[in-house]
Amino acid sequence: MKAREQILVAADRLFGEQGFDAATTREIAEVSGVNKALIHYHFKSKDALFEAVLDGYYQRLNLVLSKALASPGAPRQRLTKLVDAYVDFLSQNRNFSKIVQRESSNGPRVDRISGHLEPMFKMGADLIQAAYPKTKGGATEAHHLMVSFYGIIVTYFTYSGVLENLVGKDPLSKKELASRKKHLHWMLGLILDAVENGDPALARARVKKSKT
Amino acid sequence: MKAREQILVAADRLFGEQGFDAATTREIAEVSGVNKALIHYHFKSKDALFEAVLDGYYQRLNLVLSKALASPGAPRQRLTKLVDAYVDFLSQNRNFSKIVQRESSNGPRVDRISGHLEPMFKMGADLIQAAYPKTKGGATEAHHLMVSFYGIIVTYFTYSGVLENLVGKDPLSKKELASRKKHLHWMLGLILDAVENGDPALARARVKKSKT
Amino acid sequence: MKAREQILVAADRLFGEQGFDAATTREIAEVSGVNKALIHYHFKSKDALFEAVLDGYYQRLNLVLSKALASPGAPRQRLTKLVDAYVDFLSQNRNFSKIVQRESSNGPRVDRISGHLEPMFKMGADLIQAAYPKTKGGATEAHHLMVSFYGIIVTYFTYSGVLENLVGKDPLSKKELASRKKHLHWMLGLILDAVENGDPALARARVKKSKT
Amino acid sequence: MKAREQILVAADRLFGEQGFDAATTREIAEVSGVNKALIHYHFKSKDALFEAVLDGYYQRLNLVLSKALASPGAPRQRLTKLVDAYVDFLSQNRNFSKIVQRESSNGPRVDRISGHLEPMFKMGADLIQAAYPKTKGGATEAHHLMVSFYGIIVTYFTYSGVLENLVGKDPLSKKELASRKKHLHWMLGLILDAVENGDPALARARVKKSKT
DNA sequence: TATGAATGAGAGTTCATTCAT
DNA sequence: CATGAATGAACTCTCATTCAT
Secondary structure, three states: OHHHHHHHHHHHHHHHHHOOOOOOHHHHHHHHOOOHHHHHHHOOOHHHHHHHHHHHHHHHHHHHHHHHHHOOOOHHHHHHHHHHHHHHHHHHOHHHHHHHHHHHOOOOOHHHHHHHHHHHHHHHHHHHHHHOHHHOOHHHOHHHHHHHHHHHHHHHHHOHHHHHHHHOOOOOOHHHHHHHHHHHHHHHHHHHHHHHOOOHHHHHHHHHHHHO | OHHHHHHHHHHHHHHHHHHHHHOOHHHHHHHHOOOHHHHHHHOOOHHHHHHHHHHHHHHHHHHHHHHHHOOOOOHHHHHHHHHHHHHHHHHHOHHHHHHHHHHHOOOOOHHHHHHHHHHHHHHHHHHHHHHOHHHOOHHHOHHHHHHHHHHHHHHHHHOHHHHHHHHOOOOOOHHHHHHHHHHHHHHHHHHHHHHHOOOHHHHHHHHHHHHO | OHHHHHHHHHHHHHHHHHHHHHOOHHHHHHHHOOOHHHHHHHOOOHHHHHHHHHHHHHHHHHHHHHHHHHOOOOHHHHHHHHHHHHHHHHHHOHHHHHHHHHHHOOOOOHHHHHHHHHHHHHHHHHHHHHHOHHHOOHHHOHHHHHHHHHHHHHHHHHOHHHHHHHHOOOOOOHHHHHHHHHHHHHHHHHHHHHHHOOOHHHHHHHHHHHHO | OHHHHHHHHHHHHHHHHHHHHHOOHHHHHHHHOOOHHHHHHHOOOHHHHHHHHHHHHHHHHHHHHHHHHOOOOOHHHHHHHHHHHHHHHHHHOHHHHHHHHHHHOOOOOHHHHHHHHHHHHHHHHHHHHHHOHHHOOHHHOHHHHHHHHHHHHHHHHHOHHHHHHHHOOOOOOHHHHHHHHHHHHHHHHHHHHHHHOOOHHHHHHHHHHHHO
């Protein structure tokens, strides 16, 4: 039972670092310290191995997110917990966002990712829709909010390599991650405030007025 | 000179559709209608061909963004134009975001992407910093704002495949793109309002008070 | 003891259907419902398994042919019985002729087939030689007669696939097999008549004269 | 243009000696003195290479047989020429009968062989039918005669390995081939005499009577 | 007897690249 | 500029076989 997991660990790493195509079964075998043929004994094909890695991720992610959503409290609090849970998951599974980013853009594996992402997206959009019925239609349409916040969360991780050179420190260090979380909370608050106030233009007007 | 461009067009398409690794020189040659060896005559290697494609994109993108930024008006207006220009560019160059998404996650081509993205990120962050000096430090740190808005913009395009199944219509149709632009304007207004008010917690408090 | 026989049955079928090389131990194990490693427990190797299958066939075939030959009566009658017995055996063991045909053409298993076929051929040739001493030398040399009649018998079975498309009915149905047997009797009669008359040219001349 | 033919020659030899499955592309490349990848440059796959070899054979064989059939003279003479031409072809293309024998028994390549053999069989049967209308029905049905004579011809070649040990000399030497040809002529004469006399039982009766 | 796991060897195939013309 | 031919390297995958249990 040990070899199978070693293969999964190695595949996770190499798929994340190099992408599905560039990662070779030979190297996966080397890293996991098993015979090349054993990969095909435990997994029918390289594709099947990829699916196993991905399915494992989404299974764990769904668990984590469900738990966050099921927590008691107001929608705003639960959404905050959801965001935190997502960020924590990404920071603890650094290959995951790389894999998703790569393979979700196009190509033969996009469907497998879609199959996992769509329910998540739908759940998120439905949640927003239910909690903030006023978002119906227009610029605050639930799926727009959903995509935007998803983008805000994951982009920080997928572009952490670019950021590193930009800000001169490891963007995934504990300190920086805490800073990012604060930013996300601020963004979430901003958006929820706005949608709670219904018409966003109106909300903005109010904000401006209150400044005077 | 015609062959060279045909190769670039074909490479652009196939790199976008399949990714660098999965796209083969044979298919690029087939699609562009030239001999396989001719690719290596015009471009030293497959890597060099990729760079040519990418450099072409960023050259055009920089042109477009510079023009938007150089327009007269208040920072808010210029930023709005910047966003619009970016969205227009992505909607007119659909392979571009796929390519960037894939190759920026990791691997041997990430540096080449970073080399282009970093100046852009830095420019954006500096711009925000200059226009809104209060963002210094904390949750509204310029680079956080920069990454977040970048994510909001590009995620819609890179996940358009997932969205298609979710919302049941082509997310890249003219109508849906217009809707997305409205959403982006709303988001931008939201954020700029907040940073203009300095301390975000304060800003939120003001908003809440104004509701009563 | 049951597993061993199940393996033999499956191997017989797959060797017949696909040939020795294309048949895999994995599939043999699957078809026989046993573990792959068990094949190597009961049979030292895939080659040994093939030999076991083949030896079983020739053991049964020799039994059948010996019984036919040992029957009382004139050589012509005994030869007829021999032919019938052979045809019956082939029609009841359809994989057999496929296996022999494939593996007797060449390659590493031809010797194993030769080892069984040679005694049979020799026996057949000696029988003809003894019964019809005039066949010595020339066109009616015993081994020529032997090979020819062997070819007449087995070719119908080995090419039954081709024939099916040709005559539009199953060449191995009861009815067609009966028809084939009649043909074989006719051919046998023809040949034996001729060799009994010694010089074949003479025999033919006689036939022609009798027509007038 | 030379490499392609060298590959074909090597493939012919190895397919004949070892069979399709046992022959490897590596060895074919070695024997033909070309790079392994070149085989896939000239032929799409190992299967396609096999087809090229086979198609070449049947193309040449059809040419040879057509010429023999088109010669002037009575049916008996033309049939004799046909048999001679077939035997000559087999003796000059020793791998051919091995390949046909192996791959026509069963498996994925049987259809490709059938596609070539069926027209030949049909042509032969039609020829017999036309020349000897009395063969209609019963033991002398044209396709029975066709299969039998086909078997008589090819079996000598496909079982030449077995025969060698039996008769103690090379069955494919010039001398032995001449002997075989005489035998085939004798057999052909025998059969044609019989079918010319209509009912075979009658014919045999006549022969017997004439002996007294 | 029986089996899940493991392995070395090698299969066919594809790749980016080079070269002679 | 352009191309058909050629190549070394590496790919995924399957094979018969072995071994510990």
